[in-house]
Amino acid sequence: MTKATLALLCLAVPLAAQQPERFALTGGNVAVYNLVGEMRVEAGSGRDVVVEVTRGGSDRQQLRIERGRVEGREALRVFVPASQIVYPRMGRGSRSNIRVRGDGTFGGGGIRGGNTVTVQGTGRGVEAFADVRVLVPAGQQVTVYQGMGRVQAANVNGRLAVRTQAAAVSTSRTRGSLDVNVGSGAVRVEGADGPLKVDTGSGSVEARGVRGDADLDTGSGSVRLADIRGRRLKVDTGSGSVSGSGLAISDLEVDVGSGGVQLTDVRAPNARVDTGSGSVRLDLAGEVRGVKIDTGSGGVTLGIPSNTGAMLEIDTGSGGIDVELPARVTRSRRSHFSGQIGDGRGRIEIDTGSGGVRVRGS
Secondary structure (H helix, E strand, C coil): CCCHHHHHHHHHHHHHCCCCEEEEECCCEEEEEEEEEEEEEEEEECCEEEEEEEEEECCCCCCCCEEEEECCCCEEEEEECCEEEEEEHCCCCCCCCCCECCCCCCCCCCCCCEEEEECCCCCCCCCCCEEEEEEECCCCEEEEEEEEEEEEEEECCCCCEEEEEEEEEEEEECCCCCEEEEEEEEEEEEEEEEEEEEEECCEEEEEEEECEEEEEEEECEEEEEEEEEEEEEEEEECCCCEEEEEEEEEEEEECCCCCCEEEEEEEEEEEEEEECCEEEEEEEEECCCCEEECCCCCCCCEEECCCCEEECCCCCCCEEEEEEECEEEEEEEEEEEEEEEEECCEEEEECCHHHEEEEEEE
């Protein structure tokens, strides 16, 4: 074995055997900041939130880890004090900016200021990042802030808030309150038991197996839903389609600026769907109390149980009207229909500026 080979082996050992640094955060409400890298949030034991930090990158020693109180909470901050950071996982040609304060915090509405930091996949800069693992005991309240990278949360039983600037977020089998706020990135939630709130400026949202009230908002991106059960479901997307099935909700509200809506196997006695531009297909499988569908441009297909009782009011600026259920007609012409189906106990209103309307039984 040559001296050069031996030297290389000696260098490789500490890199391969690098162990995470561990920190314990006390208190009922804590925060974890990670500027660049990946974050995993998992169930923990005991009373304290435990954070494991594994450094990465050729300049990993420039990474700073600091703790102290931020906005009244015990907080751990993992960051690089540099204006240019290289994060190879972003890939060649990728580049993003984020404002970072001197103490390593970012995001949040209560603290302001900071300098612009550029994070890019290749090029000049400090190559340093951290992979962070957060272990959350049951019932704990934790807010995690991820700048660039990816966030995954699983088996958390507590109040978890995720705040990211540009990262994909994926959660599964969480219990308790879950609040996800993303500047830019996709969000996927699976198996959440408790109130859910998702807000992303740009990116798709997927929610499956949710039990509890849900509020999903994306500035631009599609929304996919499956197996949602709760009192209230609100979906808002500025631009993007909404699709899903297996929804059991007392009050359903869907608002789309531009994009179609296709929801099947829906049990929602009270439902409102509004789209500026895009067709709507809504298949209801249960009681109808109050349903309102409004489209600026796009056809509407509403499926309801054949034994539904409701007063029916349909208006269309341009398009035909087809009611495929026995109805007591009050008024009917090409662009307007008024009538009663069944006992008339519920109410259905459909209004489209341009597009046909079809109401069918199932």
